[in-house]
Amino acid sequence: MPEILVQYEAQIWQAIGETFIMVGVSILAAVLLGLPVGTLLYLCRKGNLLENRVAFSTLNLLVNIIRSFPFLLLVVFLIPFTRLIIGTAIGTAAATVPLAIIAIAHYSRLVEQTLLDVPKGVLEAAVSMGASVRSVIFKFLYVEARSGLVVGLTTSIISFISYSTIMGVVGGGGIGDFAIRFGYQQFKTELMMYMIVIMVIFVQIIQFTGMTVARMIDKR
Amino acid sequence: MIQLHHVNKRFEQFEAIKDVSLTIDKGEIYGIIGASGAGKSTLLRLINLLEVPDTGAVEVNGRDLTKLRGKRLRDARKSIGMIFQGFNLVANKTVYENIAVSLELSNYPRKERRGRVEECLRFVGLEDFMKKYPAQLSGGQKQRVAIARALANKPEFLLCDEPTSSLDPNSTAEVLKVLEDVNKRLGVTIVIVSHEMDVIKSLCTQVTVMANGEVYETVRTKPKGVKHIDNNPKYFVDQLAKDGEVDRA
Ligand SMILES: Nc1ncnc2c1ncn2[C@@H]1O[C@H](COP(=O)(O)OP(=O)(O)O)[C@@H](O)[C@H]1O
Ligand SMILES: [Mg+2]
Numbered sequence: 001m002p003e004i005l006v007q008y009e010a011q012i013w014q015a016i017g018e019t020f021i022m023v024g025v026s027i028l029a030a031v032l033l034g035l036p037v038g039t040l041l042y043l044c045r046k047g048n049l050l051e052n053r054v055a056f057s058t059l060n061l062l063v064n065i066i067r068s069f070p071f072l073l074l075v076v077f078l079i080p081f082t083r084l085i086i087g088t089a090i091g092t093a094a095a096t097v098p099l100a101i102i103a104i105a106h107y108s109r110l111v112e113q114t115l116l117d118v119p120k121g122v123l124e125a126a127v128s129m130g131a132s133v134r135s136v137i138f139k140f141l142y143v144e145a146r147s148g149l150v151v152g153l154t155t156s157i158i159s160f161i162s163y164s165t166i167m168g169v170v171g172g173g174g175i176g177d178f179a180i181r182f183g184y185q186q187f188k189t190e191l192m193m194y195m196i197v198i199m200v201i202f203v204q205i206i207q208f209t210g211m212t213v214a215r216m217i218d219k220r
Numbered sequence: 221m222i223q224l225h226h227v228n229k230r231f232e233q234f235e236a237i238k239d240v241s242l243t244i245d246k247g248e249i250y251g252i253i254g255a256s257g258a259g260k261s262t263l264l265r266l267i268n269l270l271e272v273p274d275t276g277a278v279e280v281n282g283r284d285l286t287k288l289r290g291k292r293l294r295d296a297r298k299s300i301g302m303i304f305q306g307f308n309l310v311a312n313k314t315v316y317e318n319i320a321v322s323l324e325l326s327n328y329p330r331k332e333r334r335g336r337v338e339e340c341l342r343f344v345g346l347e348d349f350m351k352k353y354p355a356q357l358s359g360g361q362k363q364r365v366a367i368a369r370a371l372a373n374k375p376e377f378l379l380c381d382e383p384t385s386s387l388d389p390n391s392t393a394e395v396l397k398v399l400e401d402v403n404k405r406l407g408v409t410i411v412i413v414s415h416e417m418d419v420i421k422s423l424c425t426q427v428t429v430m431a432n433g434e435v436y437e438t439v440r441t442k443p444k445g446v447k448h449i450d451n452n453p454k455y456f457v458d459q460l461a462k463d464g465e466v467d468r469a
Contacts, residue, residue, distance in 0.1 A: 122309075
């Protein structure tokens with residue numbers, strides 16, 4: 001192993017751990033909240049099962065607003081909110097708050113788009129069989145959309161990694177922050193390059209895994 | 221028995237169904253024919269309330285479905301099977317799963333599901349296709365799976381929206397034969413919407429002709445039976461020769 005990596009091994013592992021926490025929380029937020037929000041966006045849309053103009057416009061606007069913030073500004077803007085729920089606005093835990101918010105907005109949009117591609121006829125058949133909204137969602141909609149949902153999540157995770165790299169501004173740490181502070185600011189270009197390589201490897205693994213899973217579960 | 225009483229349906233300003241009343245007796249194969257855009261599909265979809273009428277009543281076995289909400293409407297729908305021109309199978313479910321889901325929805329006893337799915341598939345002649353996905357089937361086979369799915373809950377009625385309109389003549393005959401069986405052997409009342417005269421003539425005992433969202437006329441007919449389709453190339457030549465001279469190239 002290159003000497004410089006040995007020298008900074010402890011910090012590097014810590015940075016990787018911080019990135020994992022930040023991205024992990026983002027993924028959880030995307031799946032646990034982004035998926036339902038995206039599903040609601042889809043269902044409330046005109047002509048769909050829970051058509052509701054007010055609900056749709058509200059959610060739609062909210063997601064758009066969050067997505068139109070430059071991410072750095074969103075982080076700053078959310079500081080009071082972060083302090084409210086975490087108790088502090090500094091550190092890795094605090095960094096997960098804006099990340100979770102952008103993750104929900106980001107993935108919900110991809111979920112909505114994926115669901116829009118599900119043939120309407122399949123849902124109509126479900127309704128004609130007497131399926132409840134809940135059954136339509138879980139036994140038909142998600143089954144038909146599952147490969148797109150995985151592709152979307154893959155794309156989202158890669159964006160989350162990218163978002164997580166700037167969390168140094170609120171002391172969130174992570175690989176990106178480490179690369180900036182030690183590699184760039186201390187002129188250790190070699191160290192910075194290694195960090196970039198680590199990120200590239202992560203992204204490759206995620207992209208490959210996501211696409212493989214998506215292909216395996218797609219029977220269309 | 222299905223009865224529509226003065227049913228109206230608008231889409232925005234457009235009157236798709238205008239004051240339609242009709243009665244479909246038990247055991248019939250009832251046809252609805254008309255030009256494209258006449259309102260046939262809308263009319264069919266009114267029967268299981270996929271479209272909610274603006275005014276009028278939809279009575280199925282004496283019960284007005286327009287008065288039902290939530291679970292009671294869903295339960296009523298389970299006794300009315302439906303098949304579509306585009307089959308509408310779940311592409312990510314196997315043939316078995318496509319049919320089983322209908323049983324799940326009606327809380328069919330878990331242990332008896334497999335047997336029931338097999339029974340339905342046997343009825344449509346696809347018992348060997350359980351593990352296949354829809355993408356691996358021909359159009360006619362997909363429609364037969366859709367029929368098996370619609371039959372799983374032992375419905376009293378089967379609504380068919382252009383069931384053969386995207387199929388070749390062979391598959392059409394195959395599907396029509398199954399529908400005939402569904403009616404004859406299982407006693408299911410069938411409503412078929414089609415713009416193809418041959419399809420209607422081969423099966424229907426009563427036919428409503430629709431035009432511009434209205435009933436133009438309803439006539440009793442004698443079903444001609446499903447035409448046998450021969451795959452023999454000679455059959456194609458004979459058919460070509462039937463109405464005139466054929467110059468052999
Ligand atoms: N959901 C809808 N929204 C608006 N117009 C519709 C809708 N469904 C049907 N229509 C219109 O109603 C008319 C009848 O449609 P349809 O019942 O599908 O006719 P058919 O099945 O006889 O071809 C058509 O002009 C169609 O454009
Ligand atoms: Mg139609």
